[in-house]
Amino acid sequence: MIKGSCCCGVVQFTLAAQPSMMGTCHCTRCRKVGASAIMFVKQEDLTWVQGKDNITQYKPEAPYKFNRCFCKTCGTSLGEILAEEENVVIAANTLDTECGLKNQFHEFVAEKPSWYVIGDDAKQFEAHPSN
8 A cells, every 4th residue: 555645744645556657747837836746546546544625726727627736734736636537647746655666758848947857768758648
């Protein structure tokens, strides 16, 4: 079982299985909310321990469609943890337990600032990864 939480510990959850994938997003939105390392988890593997009601959401303007979630108390970026999709994107920084994954891709490298140097050999995509 993998445990996750926000910085203050009010929001806590568990994952029954390892995330399917880990990547880094370099888009301006992810950088602004401080959560560029993301993991994909199945909705069915996510169980709330406490604090789901302590999450607030930022609803973006079009063309963006996914709400960004944050702890109301400490502001920790939680990714899109309240999304009602089959696969949910969570911020990797929320995991308290090592999950054993390594970064598999970099997306939106076209928006990456020049001061950030990609230091791994994961695949790079100018925007969203192609299928």
